[in-house]
Each structure stands twice: as C-alpha cells, then as structure tokens.
Amino acid sequence: MEGVFTFFGAINHSHAFVFVTHVLLSAIIALALAKMATKSLRMVPIGTQNIMEAYLQGIVAMGRDVIGETNAKRYLPLVATIGIFVFIGNVLGIIPGFESPTGNINMTLTLALIVFVYYNFEGIRKNGVVHYFAHFAGPVKWLAPLMFPIEIVSHISRIISLSFRLFGNIKGDDLFLWVLLMLAPWFVPLPAFVLLAFSAILQTFIFMILTYVYLAGAVLLEEESH
Structure with a gap:
C-alpha cells in the first residue's frame, strides 16, 4: 500500500523490495519456530515443541474426516508448511510497521499454483494418467x-479461488487497519486487532482445509466412484 510506513520501506521505497523482504521474514520466522520446536525434543513436550505438536495434531484431526488419517499424515508436511507460512504472513500485517506478504496476489497465486500442481501430480501418480483424466469425463x-x-x-478456477480468497481478505484487513489507525489513536482500536487476528487464523484454516479437499478429490477416486 503506497504511503503506508513500513520498517523495510524506510530502507528502500520499492514495493518489490518491501514485498520480498516480508516474504523472507515470514520464511525466517517459520524456520526459527521449527528449529526451536526440534532443538531439544522431549517425550513430554514443553514450550515451542508443545505448541507445534498441538498444531500438527490439529491439522491431522482436521484432515482425518476429509481424506482419512493415513493420507492426512502423508500430506501433513505440505499442509502444515503452507499453514504456518500463511499464518505468519497474515499476522505480520497486523503489526504496525510491517506488511502482509499474503496481501499480495503474487504470493497467494504462487501458493495456489503449488497446491494445484501438487494435487494433480499426486492424482496422476496414484491413479495413472488415463484413469485420473478419465475421471474428468464423469460416469x-x-x-x-x-x-x-x-x-x-473447474480445476483451473481453483487457482483463482485459492489465490483471490486469501489475497482479497488479507488485503481488505490491511486496508481496514490502515484506515482505522489514521482515524483513531493507537490504543483505541485494540478490539479491531483481535478481530484481525481471528481473520488471520480463519483464512489460514480455509487454505489448509481446501488443500486437503483438493488432494482428496485427486487421490480418492475409487472411494468417490462408490
């Protein structure tokens, strides 16, 4: 957003520079959390390990009803990585002086393309090219x-749906916060920060559950036909 102060924008006013640095910052934070969680693994988890294990268990529980427990665990690395990266990117924009990389269509489109290519690859790998694309023709x-x-x-529209849903909601949240901070003192809009944090979590959940749904549609053709 032009005219909005960011710490990285003070270094270089180029929006491409600001965007890339926030993407890298999100990745660094995600890697740091993973490192902290696995630095000293315990049988009884504490601290960051406890939080990350609860996060992973929650993702498996979320995917169990969609794709089955075995497949939910198989695709856990993809869904969990996307989830933590999207969540950090969403939350960054809530902190004054930072910008949400997920509020940029380039970021969300890249994530959507990764999901699109991966679930089609998995569908072809598991079912074969002929069987997978024959399913598109219907019974x-x-x-x-x-x-x-x-x-x-329909499949191509999933790219648009995934990318624009996340981009539109996060961009709207960023604009809402920007306007709110222009109109009110810093401590007045605190309830809005809670609402924006909830929105960041919700959008992360939607992206992850849709990833599981698309994977289920690609790899569970036999169950779907029955």
Missing part, C-alpha cells in the same frame, strides 16, 4: 464431451 459416457471441459475449467 456417463455420452456426457463426456460436455463434462470434460467443465471439469478442466
């Missing part, structure tokens, strides 16, 4: 010429 053969292009468009 009724004479409707295949109609269903196949509809399915292709």
